[in-house]
Amino acid sequence: MPDLVTIKASQWVAPQRAVTDSAEDTAHAIVEQLRAGNSVEVDLTDVRGVPSSYFNLILIRIAEAHGLPTLERVTFRFASAVQRTTYERSAHAVRESFAA
Amino acid sequence: METLKLSGSFGDERTDLLRLCTELRPVTNKPDVQSWVFDLREVEKLGAFAASVLGAVYLSAVERGLRLSVHLPDGSPSLRSFAKDTGLEDLVATGVPAGSSSPRHTYVPLIQFFDSPWFLGDSVVALLGKYKRIDGDFEDYLRICISEAAQNVIDHAQSTVGGVMCCRYNEPDNRVSVCICDLGIGIAGSLQLGGKDMATFTQTLREKAQRGITSKSRPTNQGLGIRNMLDAVTGCGGDLVLLSSGHSFTIDTSVPFLKIGDGLVPRPPPGRSQASSLPRHRSGDFHARAGGMIFTCPIS
Numbered sequence: 001m002p003d004l005v006t007i008k009a010s011q012w013v014a015p016q017r018a019v020t021d022s023a024e025d026t027a028h029a030i031v032e033q034l035r036a037g038n039s040v041e042v043d044l045t046d047v048r049g050v051p052s053s054y055f056n057l058i059l060i061r062i063a064e065a066h067g068l069p070t071l072e073r074v075t076f077r078f079a080s081a082v083q084r085t086t087y088e089r090s091a092h093a094v095r096e097s098f099a100a
Numbered sequence: 101m102e103t104l105k106l107s108g109s110f111g112d113e114r115t116d117l118l119r120l121c122t123e124l125r126p127v128t129n130k131p132d133v134q135s136w137v138f139d140l141r142e143v144e145k146l147g148a149f150a151a152s153v154l155g156a157v158y159l160s161a162v163e164r165g166l167r168l169s170v171h172l173p174d175g176s177p178s179l180r181s182f183a184k185d186t187g188l189e190d191l192v193a194t195g196v197p198a199g200s201s202s203p204r205h206t207y208v209p210l211i212q213f214f215d216s217p218w219f220l221g222d223s224v225v226a227l228l229g230k231y232k233r234i235d236g237d238f239e240d241y242l243r244i245c246i247s248e249a250a251q252n253v254i255d256h257a258q259s260t261v262g263g264v265m266c267c268r269y270n271e272p273d274n275r276v277s278v279c280i281c282d283l284g285i286g287i288a289g290s291l292q293l294g295g296k297d298m299a300t301f302t303q304t305l306r307e308k309a310q311r312g313i314t315s316k317s318r319p320t321n322q323g324l325g326i327r328n329m330l331d332a333v334t335g336c337g338g339d340l341v342l343l344s345s346g347h348s349f350t351i352d353t354s355v356p357f358l359k360i361g362d363g364l365v366p367r368p369p370p371g372r373s374q375a376s377s378l379p380r381h382r383s384g385d386f387h388a389r390a391g392g393m394i395f396t397c398p399i400s
Contacts, residue, residue, distance in 0.1 A: 015219035019251060022218075049221045049243025051251045052324040080240040082332060089324050 027061035055090035101135040112147035148268035151186035152279035203227035208267035217250030257284030
């Protein structure tokens with residue numbers, strides 16, 4: 001049974017950092033944990049105002065590295081309902097673009 | 101030397117924004133003119149939207165090496181406060197925005213950004229925090245609107261002055277107004293660079309809002325930014341105005357999606373302005389509907 005590893009996204013978020021840089025670092029950490037056979041929970045509870053670009057990039061990097069089905073092994077803990085909606089919309093778009 | 105003299109009222113309404121952009125057009129449209137006088141002494145009212153647009157145009161002129169002389173409003177105490185609180189006074193004095201994250205009175209002073217939208221919401225939340233207690237969902241609505249608008253500028257605009265943001269909290273109306281603008285290639289321009297075949301600009305924007313169309317300026321773009329902004333603003337019962345390259349769009353909160361604005365600007369400055377205004381009701385509770393859900397935000 002794979003371990004569930006929690007990653008705090010806030011460690012890669014800083015006021016002057018580009019969203020894409022934050023997302024790339026988070027995605028890298030997730031991909032490494034998946035490669036090690038673990039499942040991953042991404043804790044977003046102390047990150048506010050996450051734009052869709054952030055989720056898009058993370059989800060695409062995971063799918064590129066391990067395939068679309070691997071997204072099932074990654075869960076997110078959200079700070080708010082609107083953050084969840086933003087994520088779900090990105091996840092839907094990424095799944096559609098990979099399926100196309 | 102040419103003089104650009106503004107007069108009348110430029111508040112936080114869409115029509116004000118359209119008129120201001122039209123009147124500022126010569127500054128970006130007359131490359132032969134090397135010296136400008138901005139005369140704002142006869143304006144009667146200025147708001148956060150005007151501060152952002154004026155700030156962006158001013159920064160662009162500085163970047164192009166133009167000689168500028170600015171007469172800030174000096175009539176009423178409120179207009180003098182406006183010049184100070186929005187950071188326009190600092191901008192004119194130093195040529196760059198102060199970049200302070202500390203709100204002044206009812207304004208977040210002009211902020212210029214190039215790379216990161218993360219910090220932009222902090223100053224707006226700090227401003228509101230001076231007056232009200234806001235809950236996490238409302239804060240996230242606000243931050244996501246700002247992040248999505250700013251990320252659009254970062255990803256697509258190719259604006260040499262980056263983006264410029266100003267925010268105002270209007271206590272009598274209990275409304276926060278945020279304006280983010282750039283002087284880049286505009287929404288239509290970024291879509292064209294991505295090889296998108298647009299029947300018309302208005303149709304493209306409508307589709308962008310409803311289904312998500314992206315210029316793919318980055319390979320990871322999915323075309324969700326404006327749609328998320330629309331949902332966040334309308335979820336709070338607010339208004340959203342998009343202005344870009346000759347067309348304006350506004351949200352009618354009584355209908356679910358984008359409505360073409362009734363005022364088209366013949367030749368506005370290049371780039372885009374994304375202005376959102378979120379009302380905060382004063383009845384003791386704040387009710388905002390988003391995706392069929394009711395949020396209640398107690399106001400202390």
